[in-house]
Amino acid sequence: MKVLVASLLLVSLVLSSCFVEEAVATAAAASPPSPMPPPGFCESKCAVRCSKAGRQDRCLKYCGICCRECSCVPSGTYGNKSECPCYANLKNSKDQPKCP
Structure with a gap:
């Protein structure tokens, strides 16, 4: 039983990290930062x-x-x-x- 819970926890951590990486990459690609214009x-x-x-x-x-x-x-x-x-x-x- 402990092995089953531990493996489910490990699988859920791996899957959630994949989704987080994809979400961050999508957000970064959607709005690239524009460089600040020079003063004046x-x-x-x-x-x-x-x-x-x-x-x-x-x-x-x-x-x-x-x-x-x-x-x-x-x-x-x-x-x-x-x-x-x-x-x-x-x-x-x-x-x-x-x-x-």
């Missing part, structure tokens, strides 16, 4: 991006958040989001585009 990068890029915005303070805030998360900002004052897919794909809590 986001501020200068967002200043250009938000230069024609009606609510500059809000535009600069969200552009900065998106830039720090994605390490890129699309060129121009509007559109061109295909240049930075991460920036284009970020959504707010209402499932609307987060980045200006």
Whole structure:
């Protein structure tokens, strides 16, 4: 009886470790960390991006958040989001585009 319990415990430990390794590998592959942009990068890029915005303070805030998360900002004052897919794909809590 003791041998049976011990072998079942060993088998369950081996199986659970396989699932944990797979889950960690999947999570790491799903969201690779983006490198931090150099100091001043986001501020200068967002200043250009938000230069024609009606609510500059809000535009600069969200552009900065998106830039720090994605390490890129699309060129121009509007559109061109295909240049930075991460920036284009970020959504707010209402499932609307987060980045200006």
